[in-house]
Amino acid sequence: MLKIVFMGTPEFAVPALEAVAKAHEVLHVYTQPDRPVGRGLEVRQSAVKQAALKLGIPVRQPEKLSQPGEFEFLSALKPDLILIVAYGQILRRNVLDLPRLGCVNIHSSLLPRWRGAAPIQWAILGGDSVSGVTTMRLVEKLDAGDILLQKETPISGSDTGGTLHDRLAAIGAELILPTLSGLEDGSLKGRAQDESAVTYASKLTKEMEAIAPASETAQVVDRKIRALNPWPGTSVWVKLTKDGASERLKIKRASLRLDVQGPAGSIFERSGMVAIGCSAGSIELHEVQWDGKKAVDAAAFLNGLKGRGISLPLMLG
Numbered sequence: 001m002l003k004i005v006f007m008g009t010p011e012f013a014v015p016a017l018e019a020v021a022k023a024h025e026v027l028h029v030y031t032q033p034d035r036p037v038g039r040g041l042e043v044r045q046s047a048v049k050q051a052a053l054k055l056g057i058p059v060r061q062p063e064k065l066s067q068p069g070e071f072e073f074l075s076a077l078k079p080d081l082i083l084i085v086a087y088g089q090i091l092r093r094n095v096l097d098l099p100r101l102g103c104v105n106i107h108s109s110l111l112p113r114w115r116g117a118a119p120i121q122w123a124i125l126g127g128d129s130v131s132g133v134t135t136m137r138l139v140e141k142l143d144a145g146d147i148l149l150q151k152e153t154p155i156s157g158s159d160t161g162g163t164l165h166d167r168l169a170a171i172g173a174e175l176i177l178p179t180l181s182g183l184e185d186g187s188l189k190g191r192a193q194d195e196s197a198v199t200y201a202s203k204l205t206k207e208m209e210a211i212a213p214a215s216e217t218a219q220v221v222d223r224k225i226r227a228l229n230p231w232p233g234t235s236v237w238v239k240l241t242k243d244g245a246s247e248r249l250k251i252k253r254a255s256l257r258l259d260v261q262g263p264a265g266s267i268f269e270r271s272g273m274v275a276i277g278c279s280a281g282s283i284e285l286h287e288v289q290w291d292g293k294k295a296v297d298a299a300a301f302l303n304g305l306k307g308r309g310i311s312l313p314l315m316l317g
Contacts, residue, residue: 001024003079003081004025005026005083005099006083006085007031007085009048009086009087010047011047012168015172016106016169027077029049029058030060031061032088079099081103081180081183083180084103084138107134107135107143108133109134110132113198113199115143116142118204119201120164121204121227124161126223131152131164131168132152132168132171133150146190148179149175149178151174151175161230162230209232211235214264218256218257218278219256219281221278222254222283234251236251237316238316239316240310248290250289250295253287258281259281260273262282265315274312285298286298
């Protein structure tokens with residue numbers, strides 16, 4: 001049984017924490033400080049903190065690990081290994097060198113593909129047919145440490161950022177236990193990454209929400225709708241009047257229709273289907289939401305337009 005310090009923050013890290021806590025001694029959990037979130041700026045605990053408290057594991061939440069006294073506290077714990085899963089802080093060399101078995105990270109991609117902040121979403125955006133999880137040694141360079149173990153999962157045409165996130169979180173929990181066992185008995189040595197195959201997954205931004213069906217193919221738009229669900233989501237501006245007044249329509253659920261072609265950059269109706277025409281192919285709308293309103297299915301969306309005296313097709317932009 002290893003003595004482990006666990007460092008993580010979001011929901012993605014919780015399954016790994018729960019799995020490790022059953023098999024090893026988790027000395028302490030480090031997570032980001034409680035933050036105000038949402039419109040009401042309610043101060044909330046991280047998902048990892050909530051899980052740690054349920055497990056009865058002590059929690060520490062420094063703003064920075066480099067603060068005075070933090071390294072001394074961590075060093076006094078004498079961990080065999082530090083496990084990092086989306087912690088949100090950079091570890092300095094003194095921390096990386098502290099545990100006798102080093103620092104291990106669970107990364108939600110098949111490294112060296114998609115190093116960086118948002119590998120789950122970029123795997124879908126990039127049109128990848130497969131994603132997966134990598135356990136790796138942590139080094140000072142971003143996601144560049146030796147690969148320990150990997151496990152793949154196919155990306156389906158219905159996968160969203162949310163569904164792939166949940167599946168990869170579960171895979172991470174499965175993969176970390178044989179990783180720890182292999183490090184403990186010395187059978188797992190790791191292998192260097194192929195630097196020529198590196199790609200980077202930049203951080204998601206709110207600005208990525210806007211899609212451009214008039215100039216993008218349906219395949220590209222479909223990937224964006226799925227990858228950016230649940231955050232930041234995707235939306236279009238719909239011109240509702242001849243003078244150009246527009247309202248924002250959020251796309252909650254949709255599907256790719258390469259067999260249907262409508263006017264590019266418009267919302268149109270065909271054979272009972274409501275769709276967005278793209279530069280090639282279309283996107284069938286299943287659930288949408290006007291700003292400030294409840295999400296509705298396609299039929300209710302049409303009825304709402306008719307109630308306002310508006311008919312399809314409608315131009316976007």
